[in-house]
Amino acid sequence: xxxxQQDTAVLSVxxxxxxxxxxxxxxxxxxxxxxxxxxxxxxxxxxGKTSTIKALLGxxxxxxxxxxxxSSIDKLPTHRVVQRGIGYVPEDREVFGSLTVxxxxxxxxxxxxGNRETVDRLFxxxxxRAKQQAGTLSGGQQQMVALARVLMEQRxxxxxxxxxxxxxxxxxxxxTEALKAVAxxxxxxxxxxxxxxxxxxAHSVIVLSGGRVVHTxxxxxxxDSDLVHRYLGVTAGKDDA
Amino acid sequence: xxxxxxxLITGVGLGALYxxxxxxxxxxxxxxxxxxxxxxxxxxxxxxxxxxxxxRVSDGTWAGLLIGMLVGIATGAIAxxxxxxVFIRKLYNRHIEQVLVTVGLGLATVALFEGIWGxxxxxxxxPAWLGQTTNILGANIPNDRWLLIGCAALVLGLIVLxxxxxxxxxxxxxxxxxxxxxxxxxxxVRRAFTIVFAIGGAAAGLGxxxxxxxxxxxxxxQGTSLLIYAFIVTVIGGLGSLSGAAIAxxxxxxxxxFANFYLGGTGDLAVVLALAAVLLVKPTGLLGKKTTH
Numbered sequence: 148x149x150x151x152q153q154d155t156a157v158l159s160v161x162x163x164x165x166x167x168x169x170x171x172x173x174x175x176x177x178x179x180x181x182x183x184x185x186x187x188x189x190x191x192x193x194x195g196k197t198s199t200i201k202a203l204l205g206x207x208x209x210x211x212x213x214x215x216x217x218s219s220i221d222k223l224p225t226h227r228v229v230q231r232g233i234g235y236v237p238e239d240r241e242v243f244g245s246l247t248v249x250x251x252x253x254x255x256x257x258x259x260x261g262n263r264e265t266v267d268r269l270f271x272x273x274x275x276r277a278k279q280q281a282g283t284l285s286g287g288q289q290q291m292v293a294l295a296r297v298l299m300e301q302r303x304x305x306x307x308x309x310x311x312x313x314x315x316x317x318x319x320x321x322x323t324e325a326l327k328a329v330a331x332x333x334x335x336x337x338x339x340x341x342x343x344x345x346x347x348x349a350h351s352v353i354v355l356s357g358g359r360v361v362h363t364x365x366x367x368x369x370x371d372s373d374l375v376h377r378y379l380g381v382t383a384g385k386d387d388a
Numbered sequence: 389x390x391x392x393x394x395x396l397i398t399g400v401g402l403g404a405l406y407x408x409x410x411x412x413x414x415x416x417x418x419x420x421x422x423x424x425x426x427x428x429x430x431x432x433x434x435x436x437x438x439x440x441x442x443x444r445v446s447d448g449t450w451a452g453l454l455i456g457m458l459v460g461i462a463t464g465a466i467a468x469x470x471x472x473x474v475f476i477r478k479l480y481n482r483h484i485e486q487v488l489v490t491v492g493l494g495l496a497t498v499a500l501f502e503g504i505w506g507x508x509x510x511x512x513x514x515p516a517w518l519g520q521t522t523n524i525l526g527a528n529i530p531n532d533r534w535l536l537i538g539c540a541a542l543v544l545g546l547i548v549l550x551x552x553x554x555x556x557x558x559x560x561x562x563x564x565x566x567x568x569x570x571x572x573x574x575x576x577v578r579r580a581f582t583i584v585f586a587i588g589g590a591a592a593g594l595g596x597x598x599x600x601x602x603x604x605x606x607x608x609x610q611g612t613s614l615l616i617y618a619f620i621v622t623v624i625g626g627l628g629s630l631s632g633a634a635i636a637x638x639x640x641x642x643x644x645x646f647a648n649f650y651l652g653g654t655g656d657l658a659v660v661l662a663l664a665a666v667l668l669v670k671p672t673g674l675l676g677k678k679t680t681h
Contacts, residue, residue: 229574
């Protein structure tokens with residue numbers, strides 16, 4: 148990790164280990180996330196991408212150094228990490244199905260009023276569905292709620308885990324556009340299997356294999372190289388991991 | 389007809405008592421995954437302190453009972469909040485230790501109550517009207533059942549209002565569904581834990597004073613005996629579901645009353661069979677859902 152990388156990094160991770168039920172799922176992972184644009188965290192299924200995200204937030208047990216905007220957050224409980232400005236959009240959305248859309252959004256407001264204007268601009272459909280139970284929404288609409296929820300507060304970094312998983316192609320495009328708009332103002336660490344989405348959004352990649360970082364660098368260079376086949380099992384240029 | 393009506397209304401009255409104990413248990417398990425075996429102690433302590441204060445203010449009158457109920461509510465809430473802060477807070481996600489601590493606390497407090505108030509039940513005085521009956525379509529309904537039903541309905545309404553209209557209510561409803569995600573939104577869910585314990589303790593505390601009215605006595609084991617039925621109600625209703633607890637409380641008590649009258653005092657057996665049937669057909673209970681802790 149160079150000094151220049153450290154200077155422009157919003158998040159710096161060094162020697163991260165994490166375990167679930169006593170089993171090591173992340174081993175000695177080190178990387179940085181730039182303070183602009185989208186950085187993609189890639190790897191085959193089961194290599195520890197989601198576990199890494201959860202470890203950063205303290206959702207699972209972790210050790211190692213995690214520095215966010217110059218402050219150490221590795222000893223903080225999850226709610227304190229999030230209060231520092233790190234937003235989380237989990238895999239499988241995890242909206243509160245028994246609550247209405249409006250209640251899902253209201254829950255995420257930590258201060259007085261929340262960032263309602265941005266959410267209404269990015270996801271106008273949600274306003275019409277404010278009174279609908281989130282559990283009755285389609286997968287795409289639930290993903291909108293999950294993204295809108297995290298944007299209700301001003302964030303300094305977003306951790307977004309597989310936002311297009313299981314969505315129809317048209318919805319994937321919508322989600323990608325929404326993320327592109329979000330990333331103009333807020334840096335994003337994105338876990339994503341759909342390499343076309345990675346190509347559209349990410350400027351750099353961090354590649355995991357066997358719970359470790361095996362490659363970091365420019366996103367397009369990586370996607371067009373043979374490394375894609377070696378680490379993700381797909382042919383260069385074929386964007387479907 | 390009058391017998392059926394009598395059994396039905398007295399059943400609903402007993403169900404009201406079960407609900408007051410079960411509502412807290414259900415919310416506590418739903419949000420925190422804690423099976424609180426010390427919940428009965430909140431009820432007993434509130435029953436004793438409510439009676440002690442009430443009789444000193446005005447024994448056997450409405451004023452004394454009202455003061456006793458307020459003392460009971462406060463006692464239950466404070467005892468529950470202290471239990472959460474001192475004993476439970478360090479043991480979240482350590483279920484075996486939680487069971488050991490709450491069972492131990494339940495046993496120790498019963499011994500403590502016996503040491504202070506003795507092991508024999510103490511007869512209490514209550515307002516004269518509560519000892520009388522009201523004739524409804526030929527059935528003489530004991531008046532204390534109306535008080536129980538009214539109080540339980542009020543408690544249910546207040547808890548629902550709290551859950552629907554307040555930010556902490558929203559946090560609790562979301563937390564019952566997925567506690568980890570609530571934390572991942574930046575919310576310190578531990579405050580909600582203490583509030584839920586206090587609400588549950590307050591309801592149990594009111595239940596403790598009303599149980600002494602219902603049985604005409606206070607006793608060191610009162611909470612423990614009611615806790616067993618409250619757990620059955622909680623499981624049948626669905627762990628974490630307040631409306632499930634309300635429905636199950638009435639069902640269990642009515643089944644119990646009818647079986648006791650028509651099937652030769654087999655009320656307890658009927659309740660256990662009902663529990664087994666629900667677990668076999670719908671293991672999550674009548675209105676329970678799978679939760680993510």
